[in-house]
Amino acid sequence: MELTPLHILNLTRVVTDSKRIIKANYTHLITLSLLFLPLCVSLLIGPTLQLSDHLSDVNQKTIIYHLIYILIVYILVLYAITTITYTTHYGFLGKPVNFSTVLKSLTFSFFPIVSTAVVASTIIFLNVLSFLTLVGSILMLVQTLGFVPDYNAIYWFVGATVIMILIYFYVNWSLAFVVVVVESKWGFGALMRSSYLMRGMRSASLLLLLYFGTFSTLLVWVFRDSLHNESSSWVFVSYAILSSSFLIWLLLHSTVANTVLYNYCKALHGELAIEIAEGFDHMYFNLSPGDEKVSLPHDVTVVTV
Template sequence: MATPSPPPPTVNLWVVLTESKRIINAHSRHFLALSVLFLLPISFSITVYPSISLLIINQSSPSHTTLSLLRIHQPPNPKTVLLLLITYIIFVTVFNLLSIGSITYSIFQGFYGRPVKLISAVKSSFTSFLPLLATLVSSNSIVFAILLILGLAAFSLTRVIIELIVPSLEVDYDYFQALSAVVILIFVAIVTKLYVNWILAWVVVVVESSYGLTPLKRSRCLVKGMESVSLSMIVVFSIAQSSMVWISTVVAASEIGNGGKLWTNVFFFVVQIVITSALLTGLMLYNLAGTTVMYMYCKAVQGELAWEIAEEFAREYVSLPFDDCKVPHVVSVAYNG
């Protein structure tokens, strides 16, 4: 009597990350190259930016330089601070979009066991750059509109309370603080819900060649029934990556606060940058890989993947894997809807 096959696994964050690890390990040199090209510049700039910005802001401190005692200290130029911030945002955004295009493409190819080539991945990063940018502008416009509506609603509510309900109400700092806290909580709840539904939008842009609002709608349809996996992925990676940024900021602030000797302790500063950048690069790689794998599982749950896999095996396609991890992978999952 044949032994019954084990039931397919229920989709969760662990299953998604395990599959991501399988694909990354199967093409380790490829993803190492992509990480160095696109992710490492992001993590390095995120790690170094707090130190540079704090040094500029605190350049008027008497302990900043030896010669500072001989001159009148001027506050930092706001234009310099603003220019640095704009440059940082543009740099991170550009490399982030390039990394999404290349790594998503590679994970998608690796999932099917197809050859994963560096040139094709780099080409995909530039091909999908403008569609990804258009989708980013669309999503940020919606988020900004929600914030604007909440702000106007809070302002209108305050005016109604003062003019119609309680004319003698004194609007003080505590009132504004409480109202701001409520608005922020509502805004965070709405935006979190949106990003839970939009988590697959960037994969849709790269894989399905769409842009703008279409990937956002498509992602919302795919995520139905998988919101818990989406939320857990957002929470885990947000906390982990934010911790790396927080560590860099705290280290920079503590060193500058101890006399501005950040650059004199070169060894400690370099070690901190190397460790933080490496960990942040790994987190971003697995975040992108996990999102792409989750896209495939969501398609399986929605019943869209079976036909694609049948077509994949029906093609006259020759796969020459270097090891067992690179063979085409069939998804079998249990869905508790």
């Protein structure tokens, strides 16, 4: 059988396999992806749809409404990531999955995912805070010495550096939620496991981030501008439904692609061949010259009952 070298397992390969999984289980995954709807509406229209202005004139209550809405959106996003990741992973391995099984996965994965998100956010916050503190200290020293810094250049430098810090952590920890769902690790253990799996595949994670991030940002920017400039109510609703549908599709595809990338990373580290279920077609990949062949599923299907 013809071998496919590892370098072909790039962005195109991951996206193609993701499309195959979504196509094979369209109704199942689209239903789960509807959990992204509140987030999409928030990004396109506003954080609380301006409901707080009508519910109360008290500023304290307005803040409470915002916090409750943000909490609900956050929980639903984690629900979506957990269920879609679970479905995609076991679909990739050719194992049947149904809605009841997927919903049960929430019982075991939700709180570990929340804990992992808190740990990751805390680490990132501390790193960004340390960098900003260092920059502030340097600026104070420069001013004490009588120099006048170029604040415009400094703002650009600080902004670019913070973005690079966020990208660095994302690329290394992009598989953390998948690790939580699939391997039952959580917290710092899941983050370290993700960093290990990403060795040799960081460029693929970065390309996925740029691919889906660019399209999502452009979509939100274009449609949000169109929505805010639209006076007709029915056109506004039509735009909102259309734009939300596109954004939900991108979030679904991104989550599926990330799970597919996880399985390829495991194959790269020689961990996936043992887990492949028998009874369906395979295609083989040569990880590197002289390495063993590792079998990965070719026809991927999730059985929805």
